[in-house]
Amino acid sequence: MAVDSDRRSSRKRKQTEEDHETQPESKPVQLEMLTDEEDANEISSDDGEADEFPEIDANSDSEADDGGNSSEDEEEDVADEDEDNEDTEETEDDSDDLDSDSSLHVFPKAKTVISDITGHPKRVYPDIEPDYDSDSSTEDTPNRVGDIPMHWYDDLPHIGYDINGRKVLRPARGDELDKFLATVEDPDSWISAFDKNLQTDKPLTDEELDIIKRLYQNENPDANYDPYEPMVEWFTGKGKEEVMPLSAAPEPKRRWIPSKWEKQKVMKIVRAIRQGKILPNKPKSTKKIDFYAIWSDQPSTLQQPPPPAPKPRLPTNSESYNPPEEYLPTEEERKEWEDKDPEDRERDYLPQKYSSLRLVPAYDNFIKQRFNRQLDLYLAPRIQRVKLNIDPNSLIPKLPSPNTLKPFPNYKSLTFTHTTGRARCVSVSPDGFWVASGDEGGVISLWEVNVGREVKRWTFNGKVSAIDWCPRTDATYFVVGVGEDLHFLVPPNLPEPTFSLTKSLLAPPTLPPAPTVPSPVKWESASSASWSVDTPILSVHLPPSSGSPSQITWHRRGDYVASVSTGGAQNGVWMHQISRRHSQAPFKKVKGLVQAVLFHPTKPHFFVATQQYIRLYNLAEQQLLKTLSPGIRWISSMDVHPSGDHLIVGGYDRKLCWFDLELSDKPYKSLRYHTRAIRSVHFHPTYPLFASSSDDGSIQIFHARVYNDLLTDPLIVPLKILRGHKVSEGLGVLQIRWCNKQPWLLSGGADGNVAVWYS
């Protein structure tokens, strides 16, 4: 094409030779460009006459770009050409024809008229009538709004204005069905696209289709673009060199003097080569490390080397290729091994037996196990473990043998059975011959410890929840908690002085003066006439809805008795004074539920156990002395050592705590040996023994020796576990009491039995 244009340009040059004899050097370039553009025009116009108008626009644009004289020349050129065309024969190119046509139409003749207003001549062009005058019928775009966003006209009935300023109405747009029909009927529909400007579908022109096709094929969209144009040498080659220097500056010295710095650099390298620092053709860096005596010099003591990695375990007999037959796994063992995760397996292999070495196959986990070892080496944290190589039995504390600590209760000698319910409470008379036991059926039995013969039976309505003998030896009676009352009972067949003293204590002929502060607790004694042994001689009615007294405990003198009521609306600790026939609540408000109370055996102190804490109050000074925290979640019972310095506490969470009251608020020893909740603990009044009973039906006897000097720790030795009570409905042995003078134990169980354990 370029050649073609060259040819054509030369032809043109010939035509214009007369006019422009002396053209500047740059002329051919412009000519070339011009002709090029013309070529493009020709080809596009070959396709049809559709693109006439814009193409001429482009032409004029490029001319405008060229600007200056040259454009004028070109115009002249074109004009000349036109003239030539008109003159010369018809064998001219179609393109030229068209060109001339277009130039004819585009530049209509302007008439020069004298303006009426100014009086000067002016050019008047004829009206443009695109409908009739122009033959570019497909190109006429009636809409002249230009390249604006068409949605500006979305709400309007028209879509723009034509050249005369008239509205172009929005063409009707069919519905989906119409569109579909159009696709079926119209053969051009598949090559038409939506024209924004006209708001209709317009078939694409062939050029546009051509461009699309080229784009599809990854070609240049311009059909006329030639990527392989021959190179035109403008400045190289003979006669085209620039001979004159651009500047008059003298040539610098460095152009011809060898560089000093370069020489220095080279010399440096040369010197290095001479000295052997740089080896020409140095052999490739060999991977081989040359070994030397690395351990010849003394090791530095600066840094401690890391501890050596533990060595893997050495193989045992079972790993042998030919182990004794008993090492081979049975079918179940094999299955168990296979079912386990590889991490859980005790051994990473299954023993196997081969009759000869030749039959031993490759071990398929070899690499895996090596790899695991390496993972252990660099990923596993190492811990130094101290391995104790001792006999585990040496950990068991050495305690004196129980046989040397006799006497202690050893076997069950007799059983007294309550038929009406659980034997809830047991109490032994201070002389140690009589037992009063009560059950949940309301029956209280008085019987002898030695033979178990029942002497007397009282029956009440309601559960008997607590019994305690008065510790006085001159008077004999005991208190029973039934329902919400406390009843004072006198055993039958008492010797006369004792009986009379007891009676005068409990039912004095002249009542002491009523306290000034009225108490909600009512004291009621039977009249001496109507009273018999079968009925309580004195009754104390606790305030209603206070719950049944779960524990009754006497002060050692026998004048005060404290009762703890649980399960009521207000659980209360009441302290009853027999001589004054007066009850009082020592605490206005207690934090937590009170579980048990105790009088200190020697001092005017009072222990109160709530669910988790034990508080020690001084009754004389009315102040809190100590709070003990045994760490038991729910305290069930407690007892104080006869010396008053030690306290044991049992809890429903199976714990038994020993407190040294002189020592600390924390337990000295905390034991857990029962399998179920501890129900009752009791110190022996005279022997160094204590016992605890539990819901597992067992009673544990301990030897508990307390020393007078403060330095020696108390010695606690477990002596014996007494079993014999049956567990019924989850309850075992509910209460235990020691005989005062003998190492005998009484225990009341949920099975209704009260057992006597002899040594």
Place this chain on the structure above:
Amino acid sequence: MGRIKQKGKAGAAKAYITRSSAVKKLQCSLADFRRLCILKGIFPREPKNRKKANKGSSAPTSFYYTKDIAYLAHEPVLKKLREHKAFAKKLSRALGRGEWSSAKSLEENKPVYRLDHIIKERYPTFIDALRDIDDALCMAFLFASLPSGQRLPPELIENCARLSAEWQLYIMHSQSLRKAFLSIKGVYYQAEVMDQTITWLVPYQFTQSIPSDVDVRVMLTFLELYQTLLGFVFFKLYTDVGLVYPPPLDVKKLEAAAGVGAFSLQEASSTSTNPVSKRKTVEVDGRKISGKDVRQTIKSITASLEDAEIDTPQNDRPSPLEMTHEEDFVPHPSANSAGADTSLPTLKMLETLPVPISTSLFAPYTFFLSRETSRSIFEFLIRSFGGKVGWPASSGNGSPVEEEDLSITHVVIDRPIASLRNETAEEKERRSRRKYIQPQWIVDCINSGKILLEDPYTQGETLPPHLSPFGEYEGAYNPIAGPIGSHVEPEREGSEEEDAEEEEETMMEEEGPETKGHHLKQVLEDATLDPSALRTAELAAEAAGMDYDAFEKELSKLGKKRTKKEQVHGGEAEEDMNKMMMSNKKRKLYEKMKHSQKKKESERSVLEAKKRAILARGEQETKKTSG
């Protein structure tokens, strides 16, 4: 008032560092960090309280000592790894641009790190290094048996093979192998070098393939370290006994599958004879001339002088070293090379001194390995114990003993007996002079330290079980001890039997038609409990038709049994009660110990029960066959 303590500025929070923050601190990739940890032997630590170490977070992470990481930050290898990263970028850039020549020059100047400083750091003394080469040897032997491939370059495999051969040569030379064990995993060897017990495991000669769940990079990193470690250790071992390291390798022999025989042990003194080794030593000297080297060279010179003088009288003592010279290196024993073993400097003398007698266990014998036995295993074993060994050409080149050799005393054979029809008289004669044993005999001899009777191991026999020479834990089941419960005192065994008899009696009585006997028993037992019931018991016995003597006897027996039971029971109960008084910590420890004891006990009892069942079955079968 003291200074306010800020949280996380002291204690565990400062002493420990999580892995991710360690990586961040070192500014390297996780893979590089892993590599560094492997090379430097840094492993995670378990803080006492993870929460305190991790700023209150209990997320599962691994912790390192901050100091360890601080040391790592100054590691030259880390610098090299960074350089390598830059190099890799440059190389890929050059390759991507197709600049082959610059890529080549880059490749030539590739940064390579050295590990000798790490070896020195990790193992300040030689003994430290020697103690830790178990894993290194295992890896070297494993990789020597692997096929080379994409990830395992042949040079690596070759180097591993070389290292393992060098180790075997050293062990054979120093006769320091002590135990061997043929297991299902491979062959365990145990050697004692410089009073360090070294155990290594060699897989059987099969092609192994690396499973997909194994990270080869980790293994190769370990191998990198191990190769260097082994190299330095071997250098020290070889030079200490006056040998040249590395031992010269005969490529031709190696290609002919000569195995260990391709290497020749060379005295440092005999450098003058061999130009190759001379060059080697020069190199060695040129690298690092320390006082020790100078001393050694002087020593070697004197040794060679002595050598020349006294080589003749020492020729009569055969030594494995001499044999290697005969076999591998010098076809005709020359004056300089033979018998050099005995004229070694004092250090070598010292080392040979405490060698027990068992090391020359096989010295009087010559073995021939038949083609199905593994040559690599048994050549090593036999030669380590002073034996002479030959093999057929199918197992490799360089056998010093031909099959027809009359000196062969034992043939190691591992196939069933085949009927030999066309046997010449000569072959028959030869056959009668040799002993045909199965390979296990060699290992069992080594482990027992004496030559065992060959009869149970002859060809075609069912082999006796092969037991581990490494032993088991204290009180473990011992398969060679008497059949059942020989650990129990005979007295108690007797009582047990008695008990069993009694049990049987009661059983029989119970089986009887009337339950009277049982009733009587009950009554008698009551009588032992309660003297008042004695009378009724007497009556009952009379009614049952038992005479008085029998009654008395029965009664006393029962009484004895009862008291015994009570004693045992009482003692136990007492201890149980004393356990109450244990502190929580001690109780837990106690329970743990008891648990492990019980486990061991049950393991043993299971094995014993199995053994008993096997014996019983065997007896039945013999009865059946005889009856």
